[in-house]
Amino acid sequence: MTTLRTPGPTIGVVGGGQLGRMLAEAAAPLGVEVVVLDPTPDCPAALVARDQIVADFDDEAGIRDLAERADVLTFEIELADQNVMDRISEETGTPVHPKPSTLETIHDKLVQKRELEDAGVPVPPFRKVDDADDIREAIDDYGAPVMLKARTGGYDGRGNVPVESKADAEDALESVAGPAMVESFVDFEREVSVIAVKGDDEVATFPLGENVHEDEILRETIVPARSSEAVTERAYDVARDVLEVMDGRGVYGIELFEATDGEILLNEIAPRPHNSGHWTIEGTQTSQFEQHTRAVLGWPLGSTALRSPTVMTNLLGDVDEEQPAAVGDIDEILGTPGAALHWYGKQQARPLRKMGHVTVTGDEGTDSIDDLLETARELEAAVTFQS
Template sequence: MSDLPLAPGAMIGILGGGQLGRMLALAAARLGFDVAILEPEPDSPAGRVAAHAIRGPYDDPRALEALAAVAGLVTYEFENVPASAVSHLIAQGVAVAPNGRALAVAQDRVEEKTFLNSIGVATVAFAQADSDETASAAVAQLGAPVLMKTRREGYDGKGQRWVEHVADAAAAFEALGGRPVILEAPADFVRELSVIAARGRDGELAIYPLAENHHENGVLRRSVAPAAITPALAEQAERIAAQVLTGLDYVGVIGIELFELPDGRLLVNEIAPRVHNTGHWTMDGCEVDQFEQHIRAVAGWPLGPTAAIARVEMLNLLGDEVEAWAKLAGEPETRLHLYGKRDAKPGRKMGHVNRVSPLADPRR
């Protein structure tokens, strides 16, 4: 592993070649780093902007060794990196950040909520099940309706379904593949918020203003930031972020999704040990965006300022919505970010826009 802080000109490895890897690679380039991407698919969005691209499965020893040969520091763009890949890289003398503990917690929804509760961070009530019978018992324990999710994998609303009655639990369990699941009590929330935060190698924390998020069919459609919040709510979110980052001995940027309850309390919905869709607003709304912040953190650099310099409405461009690029590029308040994906499949995230306006006082 190269000495830290990592000097400009060094190579940083990234596991994952999608849009988050692409934006990380571009941010790394601005700071003078080269990037090597490991990705199974050819012609990946990140691979096309990186100095070096390695094609292979994430758990392929030869591909990992090729990555280790050029990069002494590796990070990742998504949380479903196989644990074996991280172990293999570490055995090759490569530093991996965020750490394996953060991955293990984020990859298993039961582990995630158990960890959060153990550090004093509130979540919805939950139970686990690994059979038809235990699923039915868990629904009876929590009280229907409940949300059943696979314990591992699943994103953007996939791998989950609502269970309205105890009698429906077994069928829901089978419909999700008969795999271990978590059952979550519904949250009576007034809105969904998120906080993007970073922790450096020296324990320094940097926390961004909160975003208010709106989902459709389990997919993020719109974020507005800075969210209109009270000082007490901001302090509560910052405290949660600090507890999570410190509890995981975390290095890098993390996304924390939150439910705001009617009484002003915040529950954590989930954590993502990576840069996050609800943080894309920072690209045009902050002095240092989440992607540069992540590179700074893992490279051992000082963290940058997180102050908002504009109000931003971020809109995801899904599927053929990206075909409006010419119109969007002509809007003076709009900043267009396209991901370089070849096929505009329905529901696929093809890019996003940040609509920028002057910053008002975000606190009620």
């Protein structure tokens, strides 16, 4: 077995948003340096990473520079160009994890669903959309509403449009503005997610999280999820099946529906740390960001054991229009036992933009999930955005 030492290697990350920032924060105690590539000067990760290369996510020269400075490449945003990364990895010998082939699968939701269905992963009924008539036919077959999804470019709920009736088909397709697919609308009890990790020769899963969305944007994650033991185990089984389809080491955010009949259906996959896993920083022995660091380097994975019941709530831009980012009235968060503030360092606040998050942890047997959720909501509501 190779003896690991610190100071350790350097990870090159395509993307320097909040995920890159928290990845750099987690890597530093391990003696691992992070260099990020992002088109926004002084991006959120720049403050804590070793360095930033200012370049677009598909900039070949920039990614080559990143590869030459790193021992392994990874990405924190799906806008990374898989073809460029694959080519530069071959030319420089710097490996990419997860593999560019996985990124290629993820980029197109229709391709993603087809591959997963072929592998036996349970997914909602879906079909390709070429025109509005395809949406109308889906409504005939699946019933209304249906969910229209942009096949490429959509993330954080962007590009997902509920279609309530056949009369709405034309407008919905126009709003997606590109290749699309349609899914049946799942009658679900709750939305859940498994943060799963592929290591060098091991797999790990974090405790099941329950997610609350509004307007297709994640608002809260509750752990442990309020699901039965049987449903929870089924979610883990599906997540492990998903990992069999994915190629390369790293963290995967696996979003699932718990249907009203108890069945688990796959919603979407993110081949990177995920918003619904931010709670792991305070809530588990090893955070998703440290796990991603360990995994892409081929290091042993850490424990995913739950420290305590945990609730995470996002701090979204509570502004009417874009303005310089600042946050006020955080004294209540800082003064609440078990509460932790994470501010992402974004320079501009926009309506519903993810600016940070708050985590609230409690003692098992003393603090109920409902109590933690109420506290998290009160703390989030007290925060104000100031210009």
